[in-house]
Amino acid sequence: MELIVARNREDLVKARGGGEVALVPTMGALHEGHKALIRQARARADHVVVSIFVNPLQFSPNEDFSRYPRTFEADLDACRTEGVDVVFHPAVEDMYAPDRQVSVSAGQMGTIVEGAARPGHFDGVLTVVLKLFNVVQPDRAVFGQKDAQQLALIRRMVADLDLPIEILDVPTVREPDGLALSSRNRFLSDDDRRVALALSRALRAGAAELTPSRIRVAAREVLDTAGPGLDVDYLVLADPATFAEVDDTYEGMAVLAVAAKVGTTRLIDNVSVTLTRA
Ligand SMILES: Nc1ncnc2c1ncn2[C@@H]1O[C@H](COP(=O)(O)OP(=O)(O)OP(=O)(O)O)[C@@H](O)[C@H]1O
Ligand SMILES: CC(C)(CO)[C@@H](O)C(=O)[O-]
Numbered sequence: 001m002e003l004i005v006a007r008n009r010e011d012l013v014k015a016r017g018g019g020e021v022a023l024v025p026t027m028g029a030l031h032e033g034h035k036a037l038i039r040q041a042r043a044r045a046d047h048v049v050v051s052i053f054v055n056p057l058q059f060s061p062n063e064d065f066s067r068y069p070r071t072f073e074a075d076l077d078a079c080r081t082e083g084v085d086v087v088f089h090p091a092v093e094d095m096y097a098p099d100r101q102v103s104v105s106a107g108q109m110g111t112i113v114e115g116a117a118r119p120g121h122f123d124g125v126l127t128v129v130l131k132l133f134n135v136v137q138p139d140r141a142v143f144g145q146k147d148a149q150q151l152a153l154i155r156r157m158v159a160d161l162d163l164p165i166e167i168l169d170v171p172t173v174r175e176p177d178g179l180a181l182s183s184r185n186r187f188l189s190d191d192d193r194r195v196a197l198a199l200s201r202a203l204r205a206g207a208a209e210l211t212p213s214r215i216r217v218a219a220r221e222v223l224d225t226a227g228p229g230l231d232v233d234y235l236v237l238a239d240p241a242t243f244a245e246v247d248d249t250y251e252g253m254a255v256l257a258v259a260a261k262v263g264t265t266r267l268i269d270n271v272s273v274t275l276t277r278a
């Protein structure tokens with residue numbers, strides 16, 4: 001089947017096809033992480049729709065919206081190779097009417113951790129994801145664990161707004177040396193890239209410990225000794241469903257999440273840890 005490119009909602013509705021549909025929302029500049037999401041989508045549905053849309057609503061004015069990588073032709077090749085059925089690639093004006101008023105609020109959970117560093121970011125993410133859900137009407141949608149708070153908020157939105165969509169998640173795909181794949185990695189110089197490895201190293205050091213306080217100390221030590229060039233935004237050990245910081249009595253799965261600026265590029269990463277009380 002030939003890949004169909006739909007540039008507005010009318011084209012998308014025509015192209016969507018019957019059977020079960022899985023949606024993979026992306027901002028393009030596709031890499032192996034995105035391909036892992038697409039493969040999961042293909043395994044779980046008859047038709048796969050990949051959206052490629054750099055969403056202005058989730059960037060604040062001082063962020064990197066204009067320099068965000070846009071590699072549409074290469075993205076189409078990747079989608080063809082991966083057997084995607086439809087690429088939805090709307091223009092900003094097709095997604096957002098100039099007089100629009102209504103949007104989704106991510107609530108208190110959207111204001112902590114990554115949301116504290118990027119005010120309004122998660123409102124913008126949930127608004128575009130809900131719109132994509134409404135246009136595509138998928139049975140399932142696939143997201144990466146790399147954006148762990150985003151994933152938790154999307155699950156929250158699906159529950160709170162009774163959306164009839166199953167959310168699937170995929171583990172973070174990494175370079176052999178541990179760096180999580182990200183579209184923004186292309187902005188790292190060789191020196192930046194070496195410094196950036198401190199993120200995954202810190203998470204591994206933390207995950208090797210057993211208690212919340214030791215996990216935080218071990219991870220922080222790696223970040224503190226990474227040298228100049230690493231500007232840590234946050235390191236948190238949080239409940240993966242709420243992103244509230246866990247205390248020493250917490251048991252079960254937690255997420256150790258980090259965000260840092262390396263040179264001019266801001267990166268995030270996380271790992272899961274299981275906490276049991278001694
Ligand atoms: N390394 C990865 N492994 C698995 N999934 C990933 C990875 N990187 C991104 N994703 C997922 O791909 C989807 C689209 O993400 P996005 O297009 O923002 O890519 P990205 O590489 O995270 O870009 P950036 O972090 O630079 O914005 C999200 O669900 C995200 O969690
Ligand atoms: C989910 C998403 C495509 C919404 O713009 C974006 O936040 C992303 O790429 O993770």
Ligand code: BAL
Pocket residue numbers: 027058147
């Ligand atoms: N993957 C999250 C998209 C963003 O950084 O805006």
